[in-house]
Amino acid sequence: MSRSLVHAWLRDWRRRPLQRLLTLVAVVIAVAVVLAVDLANQSAQQAFDRSMDEVAGTATHQILGPAGGFAETHYRDLRLAGWRATAPIVEGPARLPDGRTIYVLGVDPLAEGAFRGVASDIGDAPVQRLVTEPGTILPPRGWWADAGREHEDRLILESAAGRFAVTLLDRAAEGDEAATDVDGEGASLWVTDIATAQTLLGRQGRLDRIDVSLDDAALETLAEQLPDGLELVPVAARDQASRELAQAFRINLTAMSLLALLIAAFLIYNTQTFAVLRRREVLASLRLVGAGRRALFGVVMLEALLVGVIGTLLGVLLGIGLAQVLVGQVAQTMTDHFFVVAVTEVAPRPLALLAVIALGVGLSLLAALAPAWEAARVASPGRLGRGRLERRARRGLLGLAVAALVLLAAGGVVLRLGAGGLVASFVGLFLLITGFVLLLPLVLAAALRGLARLGRGQTLPRIGVRSLERSLSRSAPATSALTLALAAAISVSVMVGSFRDSVEQWLGQALTSDVYVVPVAPAAARSGARLPAEWGQALARIAAAESVSTGSSQDTPSDVGMIELYVVAPHPAWLDDLPLLRAEGPTEALDRRLRERDAVLVTEPFAAHHDVAVGDRLEIRVEDGRRVFEVAGVYRDYGSPQGTVLMLTQRFYAGTPGAEGVGSFGLRLPEGADADVAIERLEAWLAERETAAMVTRPGDIEQESMAIFDRTFAITHLLRVITLLVAFIAIFGALMALQMERAREFATLRSLGLLPGGVRGLVVFQGAVLGGFAALAAIPLGLGMGWILIEVINREAFGWGMDLRLPWGEVGETVLLGIGAALLASAIPAWRMARMRLVPALREQP
Amino acid sequence: MVQRGSGVVLSLAGLGFGYPGEGRVLQGVDLDLAAGERVAIVGESGSGKSTLLHLAAGLEPADAGTVRLAGQALAGLDEAARTRLRRVQVGIVFQSFHLIPTLTALENVMLPLELATDLGAAQRRERARAQLAAVGLGAKEGREPEQLSGGEQQRVAIARALVHRPALILADEPTGNLDSRTGEAVFALLLEQVRATGCALLLVTHSDALAARLDRVLRMQDGQLQDLAARASAR
Structure with a gap:
């Protein structure tokens, strides 16, 4: 391709900078949005995975018990029985003074050994202090940079059990050389000794789980030796649901970014076509002086390549900046719904960058193909005239409409079949959108003709x-x-x-209650926190309540994996208020079934994720071991994206319900009673209690x-x-x-x-x-x-x-x-x- | 509007114009055009003939001298006032027709009536039809420009220039894009229509033969006008 040809063609950039700028802007925005969403997704995902992995460490299985944990004596018994590849864990969220939620991991540093990943690796020096000095904690390495705190500073942490002062230990200051190697990676877990964690999270004498790393044969033996109430569960089952949901959330975002890309493609096509049309005389003159078709095609594509490369590079810079804004939001959403996620940085992955660069440049080249083809076919200025192009565009309308109908039909079929999961659903949606958009020129032409008439x-x-x-x-x-x-x-x-x-x-x-009494804890920690069950009667008396309900959430094993179980002692006639979607028989009969037989209700997301219908059976571990429960109904619930199983207290507990406490109390006041008075009295009573609890109204929760x-x-x-x-x-x-x-x-x-x-x-x-x-x-x-x-x-x-x-x-x-x-x-x-x-x-x- | 047969429709005095970096295109041009008078300007390509027409129409402001159209000096008017004066007093016939491609022949002819008069839609249509019939295109009123031949398009342009009865027609090489036979026919039509409506005509052409058929012929040379011959106004 001759230099003069390139000069003749590209000199237009100086004459019409605005047109080139528009094409560039289109590429920049398209690349920036796609990259930003991808980076934010990936960074949040990495932080999420890291958090999950840090918590699980290298354990293959976990020993779990009822909500509120199990006695730590079980761990001692296991160790005495020779099970060395075990490590006790107490864990839960807490809140920093600045309001940020953190995740506290209480470990036995001496038993940790091979369990935990790099994030919580315990250097020799801090271990000693963690064990010997109660109230010491190791913040994640990445936290120090912006915290404005120093080694051995005191800090107040707020958790389900109350507010506690802790001493911050900096691994680097304690001579942990490994701390400097990882340089802030995996910055979400706050590691402390198990005794401190028990105090901090209100789990005195109890453990949340025991991590186990064993081969299959040994696992079988261990499972047989476990006392009643404890269960050996594979690690993967624990976080699978969270991972899937977080992925679904990310796919939603990616789809939005692809939509922006599709819109940008229209813009790039438009400006590229116009750029060629504006220079049809240049093209014709070049043809007259002997430039070949290939050369003209090449020069138009070269321009598109230049626009693509410049636009993409600028887009990458903008995208990285934009990702910094988005990642906080994505991480916050994951923290709100799935797990505490702390993202310290957006790290562009080379592969993602390459993909986005290919996308930006490719989109520019693709959009320039049609105009470049036109340019190559030009014989005289008139041959590339707007009129000719428009006549061809009008002739092509019918073809577009046919393609549109095919795409609409294909989209409908894909959505109708419902196979292939979320990605297939999005493909179906995009087919429908593209089909609709391809119909638009025909409709627009008809509408404009109608308007002209x-x-x-x-x-x-x-x-x-x-x-x-x-x-x-x-x-x-x-x-x-x-x-x-x-x-x-x-x-x-x-x-x-x-x-x-x-x-x-x-x-x-x-x-459905007028007043709630809940543990003082960050939102993310509230479901795991407990209040003494015996408070129920006292609360009812103090508030002069008509009835008291209780509810406790806990993770429990089942034949469909770990599930969230909501154990409730409801108010009378509670089913009248429950938004039941599917159930057999009248509510009175359903209530009786739930009270008298092994039956549960499941939420809509639970039914969808586990493909469960009314009449199906679930094997769920309750206080005294696993039992089979019939699904008696499905109800609408947005409380948990993973889905929940609702069980009445009497079906969960073999003996006296709620030895380990309840998650919340709901008080129903008599008609016309003053809720403010009841709240005042309750708050006065709660102030004298050791366990931190607060009174909230439905409005506050809402x-x-x-x-x-x-x-x-x-x-x-x-x-x-x-x-x-x-x-x-x-x-x-x-x-x-x-x-x-x-x-x-x-x-x-x-x-x-x-x-x-x-x-x-x-x-x-x-x-x-x-x-x-x-x-x-x-x-x-x-x-x-x-x-x-x-x-x-x-x-x-x-x-x-x-x-x-x-x-x-x-x-x-x-x-x-x-x-x-x-x-x-x-x-x-x-x-x-x-x-x-x-x-x-x-x-x-x- | 200037009364036919009396007074000066267009007066250029000491007119000068130049493009930045290209020297003077016009300098010291003087010209008075009486109502109903038909004047031709001939000259080489690039001699400034068309520029003179553009200045006369107020499409471009002169940088020296004055243009008076129907007695009003353009220099004292703002863009909108110049446009209002032009749309009432002037009709323009371009070399490459300049019909609006999205309008039919009839609609093209109706356009000046819509812009320059208070006539209602029916009256506009009626008058445009009559004008179109006068140039022999009554049967093709519904055609769009691209459905008409070059000669037909120029006839529509002539009808459009005359339909609102302006005092002055400015014609810039009206036969320049037509073959000689069609050009001759279009030129004859233009003269006939100008005579019929009684307006003045300032025509720019390369053709000495065509120019010779008008009342007066001026030659544009080195940015100045030379009066070649004055002829009797009634040929």
Whole structure:
């Protein structure tokens, strides 16, 4: 390829920097969003995996007991019996003074040996102090950098058991050389001696689990020797559900980022085509002086490569910056729902970077293929004229429509079959979206023709509408981009709005008490914390309550793996308030069955994840060992994405219920009773107790739950804004291109007497027409996408069902936003057209 | 509007213009065009003929001298006022037609009426139809420009320039994009229509033969106008 050819072609960059800038911006944003989401996902995932691995260490199995732990004497007995490859653990969340939640791992440093990974590796020097000095703790290495604390500082930690002062030990300061090697990796666990952890977490004399590392033969023997109430469980079973759910959450985010990519692709295609069209005379001249077709094809692709490479490199930089913002949100969501995750840094993986670079450059090249092909075929300026391109675009409409119908049908089939899990569901959704988008040019052309017919006699509006129709190759991709972005916004509104409503409604149903007494602990720790069971009667008396309910959550083994079991002693007529989805018989009979027979209720996500239906049986370990329970019903619950099994207290405990305490008390006050008075009395009584507990109202719990909910979806809103930004640039670029192409027409109109204000009005009118069309088209697409997100994707990912709510207010806002974005995007082209010099524009080639 | 047959429609005095870095295109050009008068400007390519028309129409501001259109000096008017004056007083015929490709022939002709008059839609349509019929394209009013031949397109452009009865027609090489036979026919039509409406005509052309058929022929040379011959106004 000759140097002159390249010069002749690329010199346009200096003449029209804005056009090149738009293409660059499209590539930059597309690459940045995809990379940022990937980096945030990966970094949060690594932190999540690290946390899980640190907690489990190299153990193959764990010995678990009932909630609230089991007596530490069991561990002593095992060691005495010769089981050396065992390590006791007390664990749970606590809160730092700055409000951040941490995860405390209480270990026996002497027994740890081969168990724990690098994060909690115990150097020789600190071990001695951990064991000999109660209240000492090793923060993660990465924590020190920003904490502003020093070795041996005192710190107050708040946990389920209360507030405790601890002494911070810095491994490096204690002469642990290994500490400097790992340089902040795996920074989430706070390691302490088991005795300190027992005090800190309120588990005196008890253990949460015993880690075991043994081969299969030895495991069998150990299982046989375990006393009643203890069970040997493979490590993988414990965190599998969390891992799967965290993955589902990440797939959701990735899908959003791919949507932004799809929208950016429209923009890149649009600007690339325009860049070639603008230089059709250069192309024709180059052909006349002997440039071959291959050379022309090559020079257009070379330009695309340059744009792709520059845009991608800038996009990578922006993406890494954006990831820093996103990762905190992703990690917070994982902490809220799955496990305490602390992310200290975003580390770009070489493979991910390479993939994103290939994506950015590849997208640029792909988008340039069609215009490069056109360029190679040019014989004279007229052969590459806009009219010719437009005629071809119009001829291609039918083909596009056929392809659209095929894609729609394929998408429908994929979703209908429901096989292939979450990824397949997303593939189905994307097929439907692409099909819909491919239909848009045909619909847009028809709508514009219809509008033009309506406007007979109104010459100027007719010019505006007809010129949009005649520039379909330009107006359709831009409109599609805006439609997609608005539809994404609507679908998120539908999904989040429906979800939020359902959660609020569920909270209203689930919180049937007037006052709750719960352990003082960070939200993430609350389910594991316990209050003395005998408080029930006293609380009822003090608050003059009509009835008292109790509820305790615990992880327990079952034939479908570790499950979350919610053991309750409910209020009378509790089933009337429970949002039952599927159950046999009237509630009275169900209540009797749950009280008198081995029967349980399961939540909707549990039924979905474990493929459990009413009438199925589950083998669940209860206080006195494993028993088979019949699933008597499925109810709606958003409390846990993993799903929960609900069992009445009398079915769980063989003897007196709640020896290890209960998770919470719910007090129902008589009609007309003053809750404030009851709360005041309860608080006074609780202040005198040793165990830290607090009184909350249903409203407080609702508020906290909704705050977590809103945090979860904050990232979705952020991605929505980015998507809209891309669409805005797309419509701006398209209008800019459209007006520049039509400069000659505008100059003619001006020479005939159209005022500059008239030109501005015409351009803005065109923007409004495109924006209005995109907004109207986005409504059915957005509602459809929202419905699929609710009925297919969310069910597939989390097992949550929800009532569809059509957020007409938000839909209206989105429509206005679309039109507003298009109007705003048309402001600069309108201004430029109104101010352009007429004579040069009149001299342009038609 | 200037009364036919009396007064000066266009007056250029000491007109000068130049593009940055390219020297003077026009300098010290003086010209008075009486109502109903038909004047041709001939000259080499790049001699400034078209620029003179653009300045006369107020499409480009002169950087020296004055342009008075229908008695009003353009220099004192802002862009909008210049446009308002132009759309009432001037009709322009371009070499490459400059029809609006998204409008039919009839709609193209209706456009100046919509911009320059208060006529209702029905009246506009009626008058545009009559004008289109006058240039022999009554049967093709529904065609879009790309469905018309070059000669037909220029006839639509002539109809569009005349339909609102301007005082002055500015024609920039109106036959430059047509073959000689079609060009001759279009030129004859233009003269006939100008005569019929009584407006003045300032025409730029390469063709001395065509120019010779007008009342007066001026030659543009080195940015200045030379009066070659004055002819009787009624040929």
